[in-house]
Amino acid sequence: MILNPNSTTQSSELLREILPPLFAIEQLSLFVRFTHHPAHAEEMVSGLTREDYDLIILLGGDGTVNEAINGLLGSADTENPDPETLPKLAVIPTGSANVLVRALGFSADPVEAVHVLSRLIEKDISRTICLGTWNDRWFGVNAGFGLDADVLAQVDRVREKGFAATPFRYLMVAVRAVGRARRNPPTINVRASSREGEEFALDEVPVLLASNTNPWTFLGPLPVGLNTENSFEEGLSLFGVTDISGLGGLIGVLHLFGVDSQRVLNKVSTARTIDFDHASTVELSCPTPHRFQADGESEGKLTKVKLRSVPDAVEVYAPRSARAPHERSLRETLRDFIRVF
Template sequence: MGLHAALAVHPASGHGAAAHVAEAVAARLRPAVDRLDVLTAGSVAQSRALMRSSPAEGLDVLIVLGGDGAAHQGVQFCAEHRVALGLIPSGTGNDLARALRIPAGPRAAADALARALQAGHRRRIDLGRFGGTWFATVLCSGFDAAVNARANRLRRPAGPRRYDLAILTELAAFRPRPIVLHTDEGRLALEATLVAGNTPYYGGGIPICPSASPRDGLLDLTVIGSAGRADLLRLLPGLRAGAHLDHPAVHTLRSRTLRLDAPGWPVFADGEDQGHTPIEATCVPAALTVITPIEAAPG
């Protein structure tokens, strides 16, 4: 039996950018597989329904054309059904594609994935898991999650600047709160915001956990301690360069497991709303097979 792939198109991703390039992307992928089904979904529910029908057809690879929200749905499906995941970035953040070093342009990404498919180039990466949900990039709570929620509501500006604007807006209401972290190393109580990363990026390329690797079996934790607005304002210019780690209020650690007890903070994973704290998360080694460019590999 030949290689059977499906291209899951999320037309609304990137303010409609995915819909415009879907045909060109499919044309680039078809020569690399024996069968390519195009699944066009207008909603999360429809996307899940289309994906669920695919295993019965013997699906080998799911390729997602969209942003991080679409990638998040693909991760859930592929981790549960042992189907390989490929990504064609066409969203606002594209942080998972960035972490896997997939080219930023949809056509270039499709060409790179076609070469990888023809060469049988696959890798396994870790995923984070909490409750019944998998996450591939970053789990965040507190200030970071509030920023994510606001960024999702903004229509402009486009791209990473939307997250920068959300940060500045949320600063007006920011208050550090007491939290308790339970990790492999023990219990840590402090006033903080929290990020747990399986890969380095969130917010359209901010390396919040610069050393995070999706192949080390651990979650990287970046904790901003008791920092007021003035401290956060000083942190902002260095965020996109990863220079925030030098600030005395920032703590980093690694752990296979994490429990966060906090006062009903919002929680986001891969940029998607996941409710509120408390939460318990675990790193699951080699939980997902990904198609990555031959020229590059995840860390």
């Protein structure tokens, strides 16, 4: 078990609630280590195989999960290891967003999540999921240039000042980032291909996100629903907005939060949004450096990134239930916006 003591909700009181359900699992013996600096989890798990440990339990947020994935799988430029030779992964969410573990079907509440996880471990219920790569690194949920990366960089600045990264602060930062992007939109060039041989190309897109599952969220109850066909069993999905000016552009951006999933405003928004599913390779480029993010971690400013989908990359303990369709009414979205506030 790897614990990140700097996770948003982690405390000694929480550990006293989390550990007993795990200790109650017969034949489970835990070796516990704490992370002490960035990339420490990646260093801990680097080179481990299932002969060393059957399971790695991560008690932390999305950053800790991303580090563990990159440590286990190594450089994405090399041959991908067989998932059956690697320790299985399990996650107990104690971060601020907990995007991946929630996308896998767990509650964001760590106490609720650990009770479900303990039953899955007892019954050995796991699944193998796809992962994405960017250049020589791995990601589990999403990656992209522009708007989302700008939001995460601003949230990092807020956290450096000692404020918690709450859904409300994410929302406020996102609103300001959309305003800046509408005044000075980035230009992202996209080239993608699917395993079936389909091609996709578009230049000067102001908003474009690549996701590995659907839906995912960093705004509490508000799901970020981009491509309804996407899941951890498919390739990467791309979602973009070709023009973010005016009312149509605003509606296109609001698709990120599940607005108009019923396509009531379809006549206004269709011309502004684009999507491409089951992508195996994606190349993103910008004429000038723009911020890039992967799994909620700001990776600095880049001009070119190559993304790739890797099927059956890692085995995780997670419910095997089918993914629920992403259907939301405008009333439900407005209700959850109010809940975030």
